[in-house]
Amino acid sequence: MTDSVKYLLPEEKMPKAWYNLAADLPEPPAPPLHPGTLKPASADDLAAIFPRAVIEQEMTTERWVDIPEPVREVYRLWRPAPLIRARRLEKALDTPARIYFKYEGVSPAGSHKPNSAVPQAFYNKQEGIKKLSTETGAGQWGCSLAFAGSLYGLEVEVYMVKISYNQKPYRRALMETYGARCIPSPSNLTAAGRAILEKTPDTNGSLGIAISEAVEVAASRPDTNYALGSVLNHVCLHQTVIGEESLLQMEMADDYPDVVIACTGGGSNFAGLAFPYVRENLKGGRQTRVVGVEPASCPTLTRGRYAYDFGDTGHLTPLMKMHTLGSTFMPPGSHAGGLRYHGMSAIVSQVKELGLMEARSYWQTECFAAAVQFARAEGIVPAPESSHAIRGAIDEALRCKAEGKAETILFNLSGHGHFDMQAYTDYFAGKLVDAPFEEAALKEALDALPQVG
Amino acid sequence: MTDSVKYLLPEEKMPKAWYNLAADLPEPPAPPLHPGTLKPASADDLAAIFPRAVIEQEMTTERWVDIPEPVREVYRLWRPAPLIRARRLEKALDTPARIYFKYEGVSPAGSHKPNSAVPQAFYNKQEGIKKLSTETGAGQWGCSLAFAGSLYGLEVEVYMVKISYNQKPYRRALMETYGARCIPSPSNLTAAGRAILEKTPDTNGSLGIAISEAVEVAASRPDTNYALGSVLNHVCLHQTVIGEESLLQMEMADDYPDVVIACTGGGSNFAGLAFPYVRENLKGGRQTRVVGVEPASCPTLTRGRYAYDFGDTGHLTPLMKMHTLGSTFMPPGSHAGGLRYHGMSAIVSQVKELGLMEARSYWQTECFAAAVQFARAEGIVPAPESSHAIRGAIDEALRCKAEGKAETILFNLSGHGHFDMQAYTDYFAGKLVDAPFEEAALKEALDALPQVG
Numbered sequence: 001m002t003d004s005v006k007y008l009l010p011e012e013k014m015p016k017a018w019y020n021l022a023a024d025l026p027e028p029p030a031p032p033l034h035p036g037t038l039k040p041a042s043a044d045d046l047a048a049i050f051p052r053a054v055i056e057q058e059m060t061t062e063r064w065v066d067i068p069e070p071v072r073e074v075y076r077l078w079r080p081a082p083l084i085r086a087r088r089l090e091k092a093l094d095t096p097a098r099i100y101f102k103y104e105g106v107s108p109a110g111s112h113k114p115n116s117a118v119p120q121a122f123y124n125k126q127e128g129i130k131k132l133s134t135e136t137g138a139g140q141w142g143c144s145l146a147f148a149g150s151l152y153g154l155e156v157e158v159y160m161v162k163i164s165y166n167q168k169p170y171r172r173a174l175m176e177t178y179g180a181r182c183i184p185s186p187s188n189l190t191a192a193g194r195a196i197l198e199k200t201p202d203t204n205g206s207l208g209i210a211i212s213e214a215v216e217v218a219a220s221r222p223d224t225n226y227a228l229g230s231v232l233n234h235v236c237l238h239q240t241v242i243g244e245e246s247l248l249q250m251e252m253a254d255d256y257p258d259v260v261i262a263c264t265g266g267g268s269n270f271a272g273l274a275f276p277y278v279r280e281n282l283k284g285g286r287q288t289r290v291v292g293v294e295p296a297s298c299p300t301l302t303r304g305r306y307a308y309d310f311g312d313t314g315h316l317t318p319l320m321k322m323h324t325l326g327s328t329f330m331p332p333g334s335h336a337g338g339l340r341y342h343g344m345s346a347i348v349s350q351v352k353e354l355g356l357m358e359a360r361s362y363w364q365t366e367c368f369a370a371a372v373q374f375a376r377a378e379g380i381v382p383a384p385e386s387s388h389a390i391r392g393a394i395d396e397a398l399r400c401k402a403e404g405k406a407e408t409i410l411f412n413l414s415g416h417g418h419f420d421m422q423a424y425t426d427y428f429a430g431k432l433v434d435a436p437f438e439e440a441a442l443k444e445a446l447d448a449l450p451q452v453g
Numbered sequence: 454m455t456d457s458v459k460y461l462l463p464e465e466k467m468p469k470a471w472y473n474l475a476a477d478l479p480e481p482p483a484p485p486l487h488p489g490t491l492k493p494a495s496a497d498d499l500a501a502i503f504p505r506a507v508i509e510q511e512m513t514t515e516r517w518v519d520i521p522e523p524v525r526e527v528y529r530l531w532r533p534a535p536l537i538r539a540r541r542l543e544k545a546l547d548t549p550a551r552i553y554f555k556y557e558g559v560s561p562a563g564s565h566k567p568n569s570a571v572p573q574a575f576y577n578k579q580e581g582i583k584k585l586s587t588e589t590g591a592g593q594w595g596c597s598l599a600f601a602g603s604l605y606g607l608e609v610e611v612y613m614v615k616i617s618y619n620q621k622p623y624r625r626a627l628m629e630t631y632g633a634r635c636i637p638s639p640s641n642l643t644a645a646g647r648a649i650l651e652k653t654p655d656t657n658g659s660l661g662i663a664i665s666e667a668v669e670v671a672a673s674r675p676d677t678n679y680a681l682g683s684v685l686n687h688v689c690l691h692q693t694v695i696g697e698e699s700l701l702q703m704e705m706a707d708d709y710p711d712v713v714i715a716c717t718g719g720g721s722n723f724a725g726l727a728f729p730y731v732r733e734n735l736k737g738g739r740q741t742r743v744v745g746v747e748p749a750s751c752p753t754l755t756r757g758r759y760a761y762d763f764g765d766t767g768h769l770t771p772l773m774k775m776h777t778l779g780s781t782f783m784p785p786g787s788h789a790g791g792l793r794y795h796g797m798s799a800i801v802s803q804v805k806e807l808g809l810m811e812a813r814s815y816w817q818t819e820c821f822a823a824a825v826q827f828a829r830a831e832g833i834v835p836a837p838e839s840s841h842a843i844r845g846a847i848d849e850a851l852r853c854k855a856e857g858k859a860e861t862i863l864f865n866l867s868g869h870g871h872f873d874m875q876a877y878t879d880y881f882a883g884k885l886v887d888a889p890f891e892e893a894a895l896k897e898a899l900d901a902l903p904q905v906g
Binding site for chain 1: 456457458459461464523526527529530537541559561562563600603604622623625626627629630631632825828829830831832833834869871872874875877878881
């Protein structure tokens, strides 16, 4: 057999619980702080915008959290997701490395995001909520929440970062097909949006701004909650179904990764694949290198400061201790809109601080080159975000070739690029440029970080 | 369990042979005729543009044709494709009917077309061909051959019907990502294209014209062959993997269809799902109604004449006895570009003439309404072509409701609509209109049919 191979887990082996890494970390992440008092935020502080079940998961110290059976029923529409040994790519690279990828693009919305959108919609529906507001960068999360909302009969309102709204009309069309409303952010529908538009009417928008708008909408209406697609503990928790499945599938392949790789924006697809391997590392058995890959234009883990900061630009959210470029940092436009976030999940940040993971950054164009090489070998066209993980995996495979080492590489192909094809057209036309990083802007944003503790 | 259910066939049960309905029909289809002599075309006549193995399959009277193991290896990247019981849709329709669909959108190119693109590329590669030329309507076939070409290192040149080329830039981007060249048709690269452009410079193009261009290119270069994505016997043959899998999956579901439904353009996804059920019907056991659904704007089976006609506008191809609107008929533009073909597979036409299938037609807008209802219930956004099958299935389910009958309905969801989202945007914006059918144009085209025999 010289062809790529798909490892499909039998349905009955789909995980019955999500894994909470916080239970196993030598030091838990620092608590979130209330944006007004700067004291640790309580469950009550979050109750205005989140359902009780989600707040419990956000704060739990239990190692395992049961996946409700109705959520598993929906998961079964696309899960277990395949693990694929990319033998065609190995051959194209002429590497002794074995390259595997977990493919999350098989979900109806085309990415890993429904792993969290479905339980979030489920818990909100259970608690009588009628409507969800949210933000989206490239549109993966917005599409996923729109999909989950349509399953449970919830209204969904999505604030989409303006540059992506314009770049990716197919994402908007998908949200609308699922019955959701999609609004370019910043908008004049919220105070947070109006404030930004007044200062910078031509802004591209950012995830930080869109979060402010969505949170404001949820906080102001009793029948409306907010849903976040990454960053928070409960989102990382839901995504661990990826890594847990992959552990069983690596067993089917009679192999085990020397390195696992995922892209990092807010951190959830990375956490989903990597945290189960961090647990295995902490147990002291065979060690796996764990690598997060981020855009060089928004290098949170590699260039950010580990400090308390707001999750949004409007300073409505709690403060998290995390790697941050500063909530006032405006990342340049890029096609990997899902990675254009100034902050990082607190728990991923803590993992980084504890030395349990590595991080590296790449420019957009080198990621698209990797994406095209991958597509021509394996047939799947990746989302621009996922192309960062592919770049990382290809570079590891080329290192193995140089060193003559037959290592095992596993990466997360977090989503397909069907709704992002304009990015490929731009890439082939030579229209993608890697704008130089604005050092001065970073310094200014870091200088403006809130002074805490 | 109230949720939709996925039936996944174990990989080892993936069919090892394609099924050839011609072996079981009470009367075989009439032979193709050479376009010059109007005598039955020989294998040698086809050798200029097809590999030997494909010509053999085109003419074979064997009931079963082995699927080469290397082709099955590639199939395994996405096959067996899931069969899904659409319980959410049943609930939305409040019907006693059980609705199943076979989902072919899981292939890398997003449709059933790779089922034939992969073996065609494989056989051409085996016989030393360097390059394939082809046409594409909406782009499903072009993307699929581009994908297959990238697997085997074959150059691929796709003539894409101009209206689709302009409507569906993401399809073109996908072909280019796979390394293929995509050219709007009619083009000035071929004599056939130039002749049309001279007469009607503003034409939308048609599949008939694009076929002429692609055939001309293949016929004029020894290292280049032509690949057709539907219509011909070997394409219908390759697609039967769909129906054969579904028979096993219906068994897993402990059910059997009373009616199977697929959309018909050239006929291949219809043949793929339906022919195994036609075989079972011919055996005399439990009878299944077999229904082809076509666009009312291009109603080949419901309004065409059963007669010998050219497969293309430039009259370069052999003549086939088939249901045809006349090779000079220019179907109005529509988003279901894959169904805009003046003719029909000869074997599907013969099945229709023998009374072994039904046919019906729908307008574009009623199909989009069905597609949106389906997407909101089941999460999958269908290709505009596939929406015709969904409209048919929903109407059958509503009939069951009116009659209080708990029938079993199976349809083919031949592809997803990720690359066609502009069509949904246009639909929501009220921009899709169902142009009245041009009776005079049909009469003129039928009057111009070649006089044979």
